[in-house]
Amino acid sequence: MHAFFRAAVAHAKRNLRNGTFLQEVPVYFNITNFRKLNTSYGIARGDECLRAVAHILREHFPGRLIGRLAADNFAMLAGSSDVTTRVSAACRAFADYIQNSGIELKAGIRFYDTSENSAAIFQYGFNQAKLACNTVKSDANHCWAAYTEEMGQRDAIRHYIREHFDEALQKGFLKVYYQPVIRTLTGKICGVEALSRWESPAHGRLSPADFIPVLEETHLIHKLDAYVIDRVCHHLRQRIDDGRPSLPVSLNLSRLDFTLANPRHSWTPASLRIPPTRDVNVTSSTATSQPPATTATPHS
Missing domain, CATH: 3.30.70.270 (Reverse transcriptase/Diguanylate cyclase domain)
Structure with a gap:
């Protein structure tokens, strides 16, 4: 060579x-x-x-x-x-x-x-x-x-994601945002969907379309999903402690989570620090290849 x-x-x-x-x-x-x-x-x-x-x-x-x-x-x-x-x-x-x-x-x-x-x-x-x-x-x-130069730029972003993912988790560059879910019959908010965004000091806001495929390819996606779940449950816990109402939260999980992290055992009401009456719904289509029980995991 x-x-x-x-x-x-x-x-x-x-x-x-x-x-x-x-x-x-x-x-x-x-x-x-x-x-x-x-x-x-x-x-x-x-x-x-x-x-x-x-x-x-x-x-x-x-x-x-x-x-x-x-x-x-x-x-x-x-x-x-x-x-x-x-x-x-x-x-x-x-x-x-x-x-x-x-x-x-x-x-x-x-x-x-x-x-x-x-x-x-x-x-x-x-x-x-x-x-x-x-x-x-x-x-x-x-x-x-x-x-094309665009290919080179995309490859540079991919390398950046692989090299700086742990740093982004540690320093809070990965943010969780909530997108309202609207009930069409009433026009009212009936829940929210938790979405991750990467605020990079070097590249600005990175799209999930950029970093999620890389994290799945490198088998790091379970770390991101665990981080999002932790942040969601922290926010819910704060609202419960403050006596404020909360809405059902939908999470997007990768099917790889079920082989890399065993969420059935990792994400329990006790570990998530929220009452079991609260529902956290797994809505990602990537989980549909799993048995039906996994689509209801985790419950909180």
Whole structure:
């Protein structure tokens, strides 16, 4: 892998000296669900598939620098003028070979413009091509994508979330807000839904659409949901102690909570510090794959 990248940078430096720098672009390939292929058909079948991909790439990109990075990933320097046509043809050739719609060859391409004329950019160009490839791995209608600055920004946010989540919990950057639930027949408030928002000192308010998928992917979501439950119960306890009325509160939980945190035992009326006559309803659709009893958990 390191040998390929060293060769790619050296190649880019030669192109820069020759004035042909923009004529080649980094391309990153991935075989989707490759692990499933190995599991279902054996390692030998997987090795055969890797050899087939190498052959397809050499056939559609003759004379180009091509390397297998690791596992199911390949990279190359391809001619920029017809790269999308050749990538599409290579992906179709792989589909004809594998005859399995669940296993596909996907690609990401990092195009450059005239302002980007340093060989050093190749040190991260393949990473950016990989980001582009990741955006189409689950897309049945496209086999390649070109890197955009927006992809880079989203990836930076994802890294920020992973690195600063514990700090956000400790310093109170994660806030709980309450959205009214209105009964349509009367137009009156009949409850509230607890929603989490991340007030980042570096990025401002982060959307749940940004941080919740990352926390689920990294199996940290149960920490967020436990934090929200704690804050909700603290607010309810304050209202009860002050003699103020309170409304039913709906919470959004991830299905991962039921495997990572065992909420049936963790979230009891005693631990939540509110009377058992108070209802805390689990309304998230992610819990619907669990047995019916879990959709009523926790009760308070």
